[in-house]
Amino acid sequence: MIGVVANETEHPAVVEFFELFKTPWEFYRSGAHYDVLICSNSLVPENNAGLLLLYGAQRQAFEECRSMKTRPAPGRDFVSFRGERMPIYGSCILFDGGGNEVLLHEGTNSPAAVSVASGTQAVVRLGFDLFAEVRHLLTQGQPAEFASIPTLELHISLLRELILSQGLPLVEILPVPAGHRFIVCLTHDVDHPRVRYHKCDHTMFGFLYRALIGSVIDFCRGRRSLQQVATNWKAALSLPLVFTGIVKDFWNQLDQYLELERDLASTFFIIPTEGNPGVDSRGRTRAKRASRYALADIADDLKKLLSANREIAVHGIDAWRDSAKGRGECERVQKITGTTETGVRMHWLYFDLQAPLTLEKAGFSYDSTVGYNETIGYRAGTAQVFKHPNVDRLLELPLHIMDTALFYPSYMNLSDDLARAAMLPLIENVTRFGGVLTINWHDRSLGPERLWGDFYVTLLNNLRARKPWFATAAQTVSWFRNRRETSFDSATHDGRNIWVQPANNELASNAANVPPLVVRVYNRGGSTRDLRGRSAAFEDFTIDTCDSLLIAA
Numbered sequence: 001m002i003g004v005v006a007n008e009t010e011h012p013a014v015v016e017f018f019e020l021f022k023t024p025w026e027f028y029r030s031g032a033h034y035d036v037l038i039c040s041n042s043l044v045p046e047n048n049a050g051l052l053l054l055y056g057a058q059r060q061a062f063e064e065c066r067s068m069k070t071r072p073a074p075g076r077d078f079v080s081f082r083g084e085r086m087p088i089y090g091s092c093i094l095f096d097g098g099g100n101e102v103l104l105h106e107g108t109n110s111p112a113a114v115s116v117a118s119g120t121q122a123v124v125r126l127g128f129d130l131f132a133e134v135r136h137l138l139t140q141g142q143p144a145e146f147a148s149i150p151t152l153e154l155h156i157s158l159l160r161e162l163i164l165s166q167g168l169p170l171v172e173i174l175p176v177p178a179g180h181r182f183i184v185c186l187t188h189d190v191d192h193p194r195v196r197y198h199k200c201d202h203t204m205f206g207f208l209y210r211a212l213i214g215s216v217i218d219f220c221r222g223r224r225s226l227q228q229v230a231t232n233w234k235a236a237l238s239l240p241l242v243f244t245g246i247v248k249d250f251w252n253q254l255d256q257y258l259e260l261e262r263d264l265a266s267t268f269f270i271i272p273t274e275g276n277p278g279v280d281s282r283g284r285t286r287a288k289r290a291s292r293y294a295l296a297d298i299a300d301d302l303k304k305l306l307s308a309n310r311e312i313a314v315h316g317i318d319a320w321r322d323s324a325k326g327r328g329e330c331e332r333v334q335k336i337t338g339t340t341e342t343g344v345r346m347h348w349l350y351f352d353l354q355a356p357l358t359l360e361k362a363g364f365s366y367d368s369t370v371g372y373n374e375t376i377g378y379r380a381g382t383a384q385v386f387k388h389p390n391v392d393r394l395l396e397l398p399l400h401i402m403d404t405a406l407f408y409p410s411y412m413n414l415s416d417d418l419a420r421a422a423m424l425p426l427i428e429n430v431t432r433f434g435g436v437l438t439i440n441w442h443d444r445s446l447g448p449e450r451l452w453g454d455f456y457v458t459l460l461n462n463l464r465a466r467k468p469w470f471a472t473a474a475q476t477v478s479w480f481r482n483r484r485e486t487s488f489d490s491a492t493h494d495g496r497n498i499w500v501q502p503a504n505n506e507l508a509s510n511a512a513n514v515p516p517l518v519v520r521v522y523n524r525g526g527s528t529r530d531l532r533g534r535s536a537a538f539e540d541f542t543i544d545t546c547d548s549l550l551i552a553a
Contacts, residue, residue, distance in 0.1 A: 147377025326362025371399025383435030
């Protein structure tokens, strides 16, 4: 059991951190026994914990009583642990002597965390505020230059390693479904379902330029094949026939998506209103953000998606800033799907700190907006579904990879080979840490002038080989909700035995079509993991919504 001492203002971040690092914990109670005690910017209470972790960027009694010199780290920088680089977004202090180095501050090559032995207790002093870092990641997010770093997962990994290095017992519900290595959530924003809905507008002019001129430029740079140039020119020249209905609309790629993903699950985010650009964070309207299609225009497509058991969710316009308008957007899509649990992703990824509460009031069960337009990676530092601080039920499915971020000239502007190289660390991270890899491939991206279909096929084949669970956005959120609602209860008076209790019956019925959970128990036999990385012994147990599990000390 982990005990936590923290200021009340940090409590929401503490609670959310331990939903992501799903292990038995509680706020400190006087007289209770804890294997690990975490103190964040607080006085250390009387305790007999095997491991005491002291977090905080201000000088504390730990260094005072040891006459240990400290100094503030100069600006934002990385700390490293066993070669893993982790950015620190808040203040950090450094330690000069007085203990064994645990974390190294890269900018100064000085310890940012040290450990000492105090009798039978190991004490680790870390010079930053863990829960302030968690709060920053889940609210402000990471800048684009650090997008490739799963910072929150590294904080969890560090804490886990510190516990296991002392040979202490640890129980954890992994962020990985039983029988799989991770989750893949394939999503498609439906922005331009037909080219014929665009005549003399910016979308048409942009298409013609990229198809006729941009293709030739890319060919000269080795970025396009001659066949792709010919395909784009043919599409551009066929526009009169497309408008008259003689030739199939080449932006209508629904059947191709259903074929490519025939054995998989996917989610389509549709815009609920035609001709409404919405309002940005400065109160401005941008006409080109407005959709050129109405739901009635794609009614047959929506029926086909529902028949294929695909999820349909909302690609919102004003839902992020106005709960009444958001409720209307939600209800329009619910009339088509017949569901009561509906998710949303904002068009152009409009979002702010108040958006989660606004979306929850509008009736959405999850959001999938938190990501980057300009790059790929971890805006919130995590591959796990999480909850924003100011909501009760709405969960956030983070967005990690978007096709336009990879290939648009104004964003990363990558070749196919460089795009594969950029995505590989994200795939390897989710394989290592668990969680979900959320991918957004737009509705028109398989057709001219983008022609990103071959790349998408290669990506799908790569992911299939790694044996993930391919799930819709709603299924992914349901699985994580089930994990969040599974609880740990002490089975004996001394708290040494633990019951793992599944979620309540209502939640269990909603999660009936998702894989079971995996409970991992470390060091039950007393094996250890040292700071050089030797593996701790562990056992894995599977638990579904109908089971409970007793873990004996």
